[in-house]
Amino acid sequence: MHETIKLNFTKILYFAVKLVSEIKKGEKLKDYYKLFITLLITSSLDAFTITEDKVFQEIYKNPNNQNKKVLMIYTAKSCPQCAYMKEKVFKEKEVSEYMSKHFVVMEKNTSTDELPQGFNYFGIPTMFIIDKYGNTVDTIVGSARPKDFLKIIKNYSKEQ
Amino acid sequence: MKKFLGLFLLTTILLFGYSQQDYNRLIKEGSCQNCDLSDANLSSLDLSMSELQNSNLARANLYNTNLFEADLSGANLENANLWKANLSFAHLIGVHAKRANFKGVNFQYATLSNSDFRYSVSWKANFSNAKIDKCDFSFSELGGAIFNENYLKNSLLHEAILWKTYFKNVQLTQKQCKDAKEEESIFVNKINCYGE
Numbered sequence: 252m253h254e255t256i257k258l259n260f261t262k263i264l265y266f267a268v269k270l271v272s273e274i275k276k277g278e279k280l281k282d283y284y285k286l287f288i289t290l291l292i293t294s295s296l297d298a299f300t301i302t303e304d305k306v307f308q309e310i311y312k313n314p315n316n317q318n319k320k321v322l323m324i325y326t327a328k329s330c331p332q333c334a335y336m337k338e339k340v341f342k343e344k345e346v347s348e349y350m351s352k353h354f355v356v357m358e359k360n361t362s363t364d365e366l367p368q369g370f371n372y373f374g375i376p377t378m379f380i381i382d383k384y385g386n387t388v389d390t391i392v393g394s395a396r397p398k399d400f401l402k403i404i405k406n407y408s409k410e411q
Numbered sequence: 412m413k414k415f416l417g418l419f420l421l422t423t424i425l426l427f428g429y430s431q432q433d434y435n436r437l438i439k440e441g442s443c444q445n446c447d448l449s450d451a452n453l454s455s456l457d458l459s460m461s462e463l464q465n466s467n468l469a470r471a472n473l474y475n476t477n478l479f480e481a482d483l484s485g486a487n488l489e490n491a492n493l494w495k496a497n498l499s500f501a502h503l504i505g506v507h508a509k510r511a512n513f514k515g516v517n518f519q520y521a522t523l524s525n526s527d528f529r530y531s532v533s534w535k536a537n538f539s540n541a542k543i544d545k546c547d548f549s550f551s552e553l554g555g556a557i558f559n560e561n562y563l564k565n566s567l568l569h570e571a572i573l574w575k576t577y578f579k580n581v582q583l584t585q586k587q588c589k590d591a592k593e594e595e596s597i598f599v600n601k602i603n604c605y606g607e
Binding site for chain 2: 335339393
């Protein structure tokens with residue numbers, strides 16, 4: 252979300268500077284003005300935010316999830332670390348019990364799924380802890396053993 | 412002016428942790444012993460048979476770098492990125508590789524001795540026929556890694572992730588065997604589990 256705003260703001264700023272310089276030169280003013288206005292209108296339309304994600308919306312339609320956070324995990328088919336997190340860590344008894352009380356897991360395949368804007372990643376798995384308003388509470392990169400992972404997620408659910 | 416120069420120098424130091432002179436030497440000669448190459452971008456370079464003994468490669472980017480038969484003895488590889496690097500037949504004696512990324516690295520026939528690999532990430536690394544002696548892999552991530560014809564009895568695997576790690580003709584301690592089985596490691600052929 253913030254990244255999207257930053258990106259669009261940069262675009263707008265670029266065209267605003269261009270526009271001012273063109274005003275000084277007295278050239279192509281009409282074209283730049285049109286482009287600037289178009290950009291202002293469309294900048295808010297091309298953003299696909301997490302709160303617009305259907306799965307995310309479905310999660311919070313359920314009254315049982317109102318006090319839970321979303322753990323959105325970015326995965327890929329050939330990612331052993333992702334498989335470890337999903338098949339081993341999330342299924343470990345203590346982790347599983349704690350997660351079901353405080354989190355809802357939402358998976359996004361970086362190759363096949365549309366990814367919401369503002370959730371940048373440098374490697375997979377990347378896990379985003381998101382509150383019901385779509386704010387990122389924190390980001391976890393890479394894998395962790397069950398007991399270490401439990402420690403990490405316990406920190407985030409304390410805030411609730 | 413002085414302020415500007417100071418700021419410029421500070422920015423340069425922050426941007427390039429390594430010595431430009433050392434970097435140039437490595438590029439020109441293909442070797443650089445006792446060099447400061449920390450934070451250097453050496454990705455996809457052919458550094459096969461290079462001599463990098465006692466060099467500082469901390470946080471260096473060695474993604475996809477060919478280090479075939481390279482000598483990295485005494486080198487500092489802490490937090491370095493060696494994802495998909497080729498380290499086959501390389502010499503890693505007394506290496507400091509804490510928190511380094513060795514994902515998908517080819518260590519076949521490499522010599523790994525008296526080295527610190529704690530907290531390193533070595534998913535799907537291939538250690539087949541590597542001579543491993545007194546190495547510390549504690550807290551490291553060795554999931555999906557391949558160990559074939561290795562002696563691991565005098566190395567440490569304490570709290571290492573061994574999920575779906577492949578062991579074939581490997582010598583392990585009883586504790587290592589127990590931990591590996593709990594972690595769903597794959598055992599093929601002879602596995603010698605020695606007493607503590």
